[in-house]
Amino acid sequence: MKxxxxxxxxxxxxxxxxxxAETVEKLLVEEIKKQGLGEEIKVIxxxxxxxxxxxxTIAVYPDGIVYSPVTVSDIPEIVSxxxxxxxxxxxxxxxxxxxxxxxxVTFPEKVIxxxxxxxxxxxxxxxxxxxxxxxxxxxxSALAKSLCDMKPSDVISLITASELxxxxxxxxPTGLKWAAAAEVKxxxxxxxxxxxxxxxxxxxxxxxxxxxxxxxxxxxAIAGYAVGASVGYIYIRGEYAISINRLNKAIEDARSYxxxxxxxxxxxxxxxxEIKKGAGAYVCGEESALIESIEGxxxxxxxxxxxxxxxxxxxxxxxxxxxxxxxxxPRILENGAEWYKSLGTEGSRxxxxxxxxxxxxxxxxxxxxxxxPLSKIVMNIAGGLKNxxxxxxxxxxxxxxxxxxxxxxxxxxxxxxxxxxxxxxGSGSIIVLDDSRDIVDIVKNIAEFFxxxxxxxxxxxxxxxxxxxxxxxxxxxxxxxxxxxxxxMRLSETxxxxxxxxxxxxAPNILQQSLKKFRGDWERHxxxxx
Amino acid sequence: MxxxxxxxxxxxxxxxxxEKNYISEQKASELLKENSDSLSHIYGVATxxxxxxxxxxxxxxIRICRNLACHLENADSVAEELKNLLxxxxxxxTTDGKFTLEESSCLGMCSVAPAMxxxxxxxxxxxxxxxxxxxxxxxxxxxx
Ligand SMILES: Cc1cc2nc3c(=O)[nH]c(=O)nc-3n(C[C@H](O)[C@H](O)[C@H](O)COP(=O)(O)O)c2cc1C
Ligand code: SF4
Ligand code: FES
Numbered sequence: 001m002k003x004x005x006x007x008x009x010x011x012x013x014x015x016x017x018x019x020x021a022e023t024v025e026k027l028l029v030e031e032i033k034k035q036g037l038g039e040e041i042k043v044i045x046x047x048x049x050x051x052x053x054x055x056x057t058i059a060v061y062p063d064g065i066v067y068s069p070v071t072v073s074d075i076p077e078i079v080s081x082x083x084x085x086x087x088x089x090x091x092x093x094x095x096x097x098x099x100x101x102x103x104x105v106t107f108p109e110k111v112i113x114x115x116x117x118x119x120x121x122x123x124x125x126x127x128x129x130x131x132x133x134x135x136x137x138x139x140x141s142a143l144a145k146s147l148c149d150m151k152p153s154d155v156i157s158l159i160t161a162s163e164l165x166x167x168x169x170x171x172x173p174t175g176l177k178w179a180a181a182a183e184v185k186x187x188x189x190x191x192x193x194x195x196x197x198x199x200x201x202x203x204x205x206x207x208x209x210x211x212x213x214x215x216x217x218x219x220x221a222i223a224g225y226a227v228g229a230s231v232g233y234i235y236i237r238g239e240y241a242i243s244i245n246r247l248n249k250a251i252e253d254a255r256s257y258x259x260x261x262x263x264x265x266x267x268x269x270x271x272x273x274e275i276k277k278g279a280g281a282y283v284c285g286e287e288s289a290l291i292e293s294i295e296g297x298x299x300x301x302x303x304x305x306x307x308x309x310x311x312x313x314x315x316x317x318x319x320x321x322x323x324x325x326x327x328x329x330p331r332i333l334e335n336g337a338e339w340y341k342s343l344g345t346e347g348s349r350x351x352x353x354x355x356x357x358x359x360x361x362x363x364x365x366x367x368x369x370x371x372x373p374l375s376k377i378v379m380n381i382a383g384g385l386k387n388x389x390x391x392x393x394x395x396x397x398x399x400x401x402x403x404x405x406x407x408x409x410x411x412x413x414x415x416x417x418x419x420x421x422x423x424x425x426g427s428g429s430i431i432v433l434d435d436s437r438d439i440v441d442i443v444k445n446i447a448e449f450f451x452x453x454x455x456x457x458x459x460x461x462x463x464x465x466x467x468x469x470x471x472x473x474x475x476x477x478x479x480x481x482x483x484x485x486x487x488x489m490r491l492s493e494t495x496x497x498x499x500x501x502x503x504x505x506x507a508p509n510i511l512q513q514s515l516k517k518f519r520g521d522w523e524r525h526x527x528x529x530x
Numbered sequence: 531m532x533x534x535x536x537x538x539x540x541x542x543x544x545x546x547x548x549e550k551n552y553i554s555e556q557k558a559s560e561l562l563k564e565n566s567d568s569l570s571h572i573y574g575v576a577t578x579x580x581x582x583x584x585x586x587x588x589x590x591x592i593r594i595c596r597n598l599a600c601h602l603e604n605a606d607s608v609a610e611e612l613k614n615l616l617x618x619x620x621x622x623x624t625t626d627g628k629f630t631l632e633e634s635s636c637l638g639m640c641s642v643a644p645a646m647x648x649x650x651x652x653x654x655x656x657x658x659x660x661x662x663x664x665x666x667x668x669x670x671x672x673x674x
Contacts, residue, residue, distance in 0.1 A: 014638075014639065014652050015639065015641060015642050015654060016651055017652070017654045018642075018654055019654075019655070020650070039591075052641040055655075197638055198635065198636060199636070200597035200598050200599065200635065200636035200640070201597075201599050201636065201640050202596060202638070202640075202643065203638040203639065203640055204556070206638050237638075238541075238581050239581075239637055239638065239647060239652075240638065241650040241651075241652075276538070277538075277541060278578050278579075279537065279540075279541065279579030279580070279581040280580035280581035280582075280583050280634070280635070281578060281579050281580065282635055292539060294535070294540065295535060295573075296535025296536040296537040296575065297536070297537070297575060297626075298574055298575055298578040299578060299579075319592065355640065355641065356641070357599045357640045357641050358602055358641065359602070363640075363641035363642075364641050366643075395598070399597070399598055429640075431598060431599060431602075433602075440597065445596075445597070445598050445601045446598060448596070449597055449598075449635060452633075452635065453635060455578075492639060
């Protein structure tokens with residue numbers, strides 16, 4: 001193998017492609033050749049290293065320097081100054097790398113020392129389109145271990161012991177879900193990976209699929225072995241073209257390496273994975289609607305019970321798990337349940353991915369142990385508010401999630417702590433609002449989303465979402481009243497209690513909380529007769 | 531593996547219709563024979579999903595996100611600029627059959643809000659000036 005003194009990692013993900021990542025990579029390679037460094041320096045395409053919104057990002061390894069945003073005109077300087085003479089181009093060196101880090105730590109730790117990248121350990125570090133790079137990072141060793149050394153029931157016991165909980169929103173214990181599907185008799189079962197990721201403000205699953213698709217495939221194969229399924233589907237939203245392409249390539253490569261398909265690693269276990277494309281419907285993230293959609297129908301939720309683990313896809317036992325949930329699985333197999341439980345807190349083990357956005361300095365996807373205070377995420381990791389503005393509120397868990405006030409900001413982000421303020425981590429979305437924002441405007445935007453995405457199957461949600469928009473519009477024109485606020489409260493309560501699926505039950509969440517926590521914002525839009 | 535579902539066949543049908551990006555009644559009836567569903571079922575599926583259309587659309591489908599993260603970053607002004615540039619409203623197609631403008635739910639590009647997609651390609655950090663450049667280069671045919 002050829003030895004290179006320096007590797008340059010170019011993040012090529014959906015957030016940097018439109019900013020010109022491909023051109024930067026191409027010109028970088030040319031410039032390196034031109035300056036005579038072609039034999040010493042290698043350029044590699046990777047996924048996102050986490051901080052986005054700035055433009056094209058590159059990382060120089062082993063130096064641990066991140067440059068962002070890199071434009072075409074910066075390239076000659078980076079090559080001649082940094083790569084040739086060893087002088088960092090401070091002008092565009094990434095601010096999070098300014099703190100001193102001990103030498104010897106790996107690249108991702110160095111760059112993003114404040115995080116704990118377990119699920120994302122390969123993202124931004126390996127080339128997602130090269131299976132050998134994944135294997136070189138111990139990829140597929142967890143699958144090999146399960147198939148060769150463990151019985152399916154051992155795998156389920158291990159996942160149960162790790163206390164892994166689903167990352168799709170509801171936090172259901174993964175071990176229990178798998179055990180329930182394993183118990184059902186029959187040899188035709190399915191694993192479905194829920195990659196619909198439609199909750200506004202959520203883009204963490206995309207980071208895994210674009211940056212490290214094999215981790216997901218490995219997690220699915222292990223799940224298949226554990227519950228006795230030989231087919232897995234990835235239901236992915238149609239908008240995620242890069243994810244779809246990289247997953248397709250990964251599936252093909254895994255097949256040709258004998259890591260998917262018939263008789264994997266000579267174990268007698270068969271497992272195939274196929275991608276199913278969604279077509280733009282938020283409700284299809286709900287697991288039973290998702291199953292309808294894979295079957296080819298309108299994505300309308302089914303009555304539960306029976307739950308999918310008993311009767312799911314084509315009425316067969318089906319495990320539906322979120323992308324992040326499945327991506328945790330290989331790590332648990334590799335390192336054991338005790339290791340996993342040492343991360344996070346009681347009732348919330350391991351790490352959690354969060355998508356950060358809104359009025360903050362650094363946006364993107366981070367991974368941190370459960371239990372990290374929300375204030376640390378917002379004020380340290382995200383760099384605090386833009387223009388040092390004052391915080392008004394944080395929307396946690398997406399637009400069907402929770403409205404957090406500044407005085408609640410010290411809350412540790414884990415299931416139990418958040419339950420104390422009647423909240424939860426939800427989809428892992430964190431939208432930060434500064435005090436120039438009007439809550440009525442925010443709630444109006446959210447209400448319009450739900451009106452658009454209600455599938456129309458049941459009356460409380462179909463009519464309720466429409467009525468809510470109509471009443472909020474009155475406030476928009478400063479014609480609201482106390483009576484309207486009461487109506488909004490009653491409507492939310494009705495939807496919460498009588499909607500057929502969780503879409504309608506959670507749609508009024510933020511509205512309802514805003515009526516309690518930010519009533520002043522509403523009252524400012526009352527009709528004034530003068 | 532099972533045979534292709536109605537939804538998959540509809541995806542394929544629309545993907546082949548590169549110029550008009552839609553599912554014609556004739557194409558839908560062809561599925562009828564193969565998949566032996568009723569036409570109303572096929573129509574029901576085709577109209578449920580926002581990425582599918584039973585009306586002819588343009589060569590370029592522009593889908594601009596109107597959800598919260600984009601809304602916070604002035605997606606409205608970008609949407610207005612698009613309407614002005616193209617001379618159409620949401621759900622409409624330019625008379626030359628080149629562009630269709632649609633509203634979209636979150637595209638998972640919130641860290642680079644406001645965002646849009648043109649066919650399969652995402653664009654972020656948009657401003658009215660940037661969309662002007664993008665649309666002009668598409669009009670001039672300098673991009674695919
Ligand atoms: C309206 C709605 C949308 C949802 N969207 C998603 C989604 O995009 N991704 C996801 O993993 N789960 C989503 N869920 C939750 C799923 O129904 C399901 O609980 C989850 O996929 C289970 O996986 P987990 O146990 O690994 O969390 C959604 C639920 C509802 C009601
Ligand atoms: S609650 Fe809304 S999304 Fe769920 S079934 Fe009823 S109408 Fe459809
Ligand atoms: S809210 Fe617009 S891309 Fe997510």
